[in-house]
Amino acid sequence: MAEKTELKTASVLAFERKLDPSDALFRAGIWERREQDGEWPEVPVREKSVRGTISNRLKTKDQDPAKLDAAIENPNLQTVDVAALPNDADTLMTHFTLKVLGNAGRPCACNNAAYEQKLQTLVQGYIDQEGFGTLAYRYAQNLANGRFLWRNRMGSEEVEVRVSRLEGGEPVESWTFSALDVPLRDFGAEGEAASGLEDLAEAIRQGLSGEKFVLLDVVAFARMGRGQEVFPSQELVLDRSRGDKSKTLYAVNGVAGIHSQKLGNAIRTIDTWYPTASEAASPGPIAVEPYGSVTTQGTAYRQPRQKVDFYSLLDNWGLKDKEPEQGQKHFVMATLIRGGVFGEKVD
Structure with missing residues (x-):
């Protein structure tokens, strides 16, 4: 009788993202003319040179007071990118599309057939018990509340979000x-506030389950005030020798916009199942990440030592048949929907 082979994690294991946003581009107009969005001009990114002051923290220990005084008395000359509404427009329009793909939880690459079969059994069990309803509703709410606008949402008097499902390019x-x-x-x-959320969530659920092709067109109008600054994504410039700008904004053919990665981060900000989520000091929902990393806070809310990170949960569930609680199941599935390369490194 042949011995049972111990199941191991595949060394090659990859998943495609199932929520696939485009970049978002900015236009400007008047709040009362939202129905005439075809006439709205694009918001450009332009340069501005400013004369500021030295305000960053300096090392003062063992420093020559005269040199320190000279350092902080000098002006801080900067060239920065800036984007703003024109003086005759009070509203920012942000436009992008979101594709919802099927076969969620099925790897696009896996070099271990037995592991893939076990993984598919777990995923199908989740679908049979839970479906994608909970996750789809949370994704839908993050579209409806305009979380993807980031700082632009915080400084707005009114925000309206319109979502359309397209077929053949028509809503x-x-x-x-x-x-x-x-x-x-x-x-x-x-x-x-909940009107339409269930229907939008159902459309996203159908896309994730593969029942139909789902392409969403998302338009947000944020009333910010005439001539006010707007906030596209900021580029990460690793090689400062290529230019002297202290801030570089993202633009597509000169039009200000938000990275698709930043949109995706906002849409998947649904994780309220991490250990400290119920504490008063918690940041609330965080983006679905294998270790619950929030880089702006320098914190990972799902530490491996607590066995609540994605890899610990997946291994316990798939290899040791230790079924996680309901919330952690949602987290594991949301991470598979996020996509990524999750294979185990071979020594």
């Missing part, structure tokens, strides 16, 4: 949300 379903009425911290809107 077949549409939903409109008053974004500031849809919660950012808690999932489960009520009253008028």
Whole structure:
């Protein structure tokens, strides 16, 4: 009788992302003319040179006071990128598309057939028990509340989000949300704020399950004030020798925009299942990441030593048949929907 082979994690294991946003581009106009969005001009990125002051923390220990005084008395000359609404426009329009792909949880590359079969059994069990309804609703709420606008949302008097499902390039379903009425911290809107959320979530669920092809067109209008600065993505410049600008903004053919990666991060900010999520000092929902990393805080909320990171949960579930609690199941599936390379390194 042949011995049972111990199941091991595949060394090659990769998943495609199933929520695939485009870049978002900025236009400007008047709030009352939202129906005439075809006439709205693009928001350009332009350079500005400024004369500032030295305000960063300096090393003062063992420093010559005269040299220190000279350092802080000199002006801080900077060239920066800036984007702003024109003086005759008070509203920022942000436009992107979101493709929702099927076969969620199925690897696009796996070099271990037995492991892939076990993984598919777990995924199918999750679909049979839970479906994608919980995750789809949270993704839908992050579209409805305009979380993807980031800083542009925080400085707005009013925000309206319009989501349409396209077929053949034409809208077949549409939903409109008053974004500031849809919660950012808690999932489960009520009253008028919830109107249309269930239907939008159902469309996303159908896309994730592969029942139909789902392409969403997302347009957000943020009333910020005439001539006000707007906030595209900021480029990470690793080689400072290539230029002397202290801030470089993202632009597509000169038009200000937001990276698709930043949009994706906002849409998948649904993880409220990490250990400290219920504490008053918690940041609320965080983006789905294998280790719960929030780089702006320098913190990982899913530490491997706590066995609540993605890899520990997946290995316990798939290799040791230790079924995680419901919330952690949602997290594991959301990480597979996020996509990435998750194979085990071979020594």
